[in-house]
Amino acid sequence: MKLSAELAAFSKRIGHNFGDTSLLIRAVTHSSMMSAHRDDNQRLEFLGDRVLGLVMSDALLKADTGASEGLLAPRYNALVRREACADVAREIDLGAVLKLGRSEMKSGGRRKEALLADAMEAVIAAVFLDAGFEVAQKMVVALWGARIHNVADDARDAKTALQEWAQARAEPPPAYVEVARTGPDHQPIFTIEARLFSGATEKATAGSKRQAEQAAATALLKKVSS
Numbered sequence: 001m002k003l004s005a006e007l008a009a010f011s012k013r014i015g016h017n018f019g020d021t022s023l024l025i026r027a028v029t030h031s032s033m034m035s036a037h038r039d040d041n042q043r044l045e046f047l048g049d050r051v052l053g054l055v056m057s058d059a060l061l062k063a064d065t066g067a068s069e070g071l072l073a074p075r076y077n078a079l080v081r082r083e084a085c086a087d088v089a090r091e092i093d094l095g096a097v098l099k100l101g102r103s104e105m106k107s108g109g110r111r112k113e114a115l116l117a118d119a120m121e122a123v124i125a126a127v128f129l130d131a132g133f134e135v136a137q138k139m140v141v142a143l144w145g146a147r148i149h150n151v152a153d154d155a156r157d158a159k160t161a162l163q164e165w166a167q168a169r170a171e172p173p174p175a176y177v178e179v180a181r182t183g184p185d186h187q188p189i190f191t192i193e194a195r196l197f198s199g200a201t202e203k204a205t206a207g208s209k210r211q212a213e214q215a216a217a218t219a220l221l222k223k224v225s226s
Contacts, residue, residue, distance in 0.1 A: 001025065010097045016127050016139055027126040028094070028119060030109065032101030041122035044129075048121030049080075051128045055140045056080050059148050075151045079144065083211070085117035088143050094119055108186040113208050158217035162194065165221060171197040174220070176213045179203065194220040 001021045003011065007028070011018060018024050023044075031040040056079045060072050067075075078084065089095065095110035098119055109115050128136035141148065163173050180191035191205045194216035202223055204215030 006097050010092070010094070013092045014123065014127070014139055015142060016131065016135065018126070018130050020130050023126040023130050024123070025099075027122040028097050029099040030101065030104060030115065030119070032104040032109070033099050041119060044122035044125040045118045046125075047128065048123065048125030051124050051133070051136055052080055052085070052121060052140060054133075055137045056144075056148070058137070059141055059144075060151075063149055078151050078157075079147060081157070082113060082117040083214075084144075084147065085120040086113040089116035089120040092143065094123065106186060111187065111207065113210070158214050158221055162196075162217045162221045165224065166196060174217065176216065178209065180205075192216045196220065196224065198224075200224050 003018070003021050003024065007021075007024060010028075011024060026039055027041050027044050029040050031042060033040065053076075056076055060067070060075055060079070064071075095116055098110055098115070100109045104115075124136055124140060127139055159174070159176075166172065166174055175195045177193045177195060178190060179193045181188055182191075183189040187207070189205060189207060190209050190212045191203055192209060192212035192215075193201055193203045194213070195201045200220060200223060202216050202219035204212050204219055206212035206215055
């Protein structure tokens with residue numbers, strides 16, 4: 001099966017020439033395109049998540065041979081979570097080649113974090129099935145790049161870290177309040193305020209509630225820790 005010019009260019013961006021091009025086509029096909037949900041990327045996403053996990057576990061062990069499990073676990077979580085996968089997907093412009101149903105396209109599916117992250121995992125699985133683990137591993141390590149070596153020693157997400165900060169001081173968990181929402185329905189921009197029982201607050205704006213909450217938590221944690 002011949003790839004479209006867009007998919008052929010995408011294949012070059014990830015550094016893999018597919019022997020079975022149908023795998024790549026399936027990897028970029030969202031369930032909104034399929035009436036029977038048989039040939040979309042959901043099964044590949046399931047497999048890709050496991051391949052990514054193994055690649056990152058091995059990469060972290062090699063990157064820091066003396067790190068304890070207590071340090072490796074949060075680093076691992078930071079590298080495989082949805083935000084990291086979506087960031088890599090944006091860097092390789094995966095959204096531009098996604099095959100989406102009309103409703104998903106209208107709702108801004110090409111920019112949705114969850115959709116991009118799932119498709120990224122599906123692409124990893126496609127490469128794994130097409131050429132084996134070592135090739136998939138090489139591609140993932142190249143795409144994640146400096147993230148592997150620069151991931152913070154304590155890579156817990158900011159919301160978790162802020163909650164633990166509050167618990168250590170016998171405070172209730174932080175609250176996250178949507179204080180503004182702008183932009184069109186298919187591409188909203190959220191402003192979230194993180195609040196501590198003590199009265200400290202910080203705001204952040206992002207294209208998803210999750211991102212805005214994380215950014216607000218990061219800012220508030222920095223504020224109360226300084």
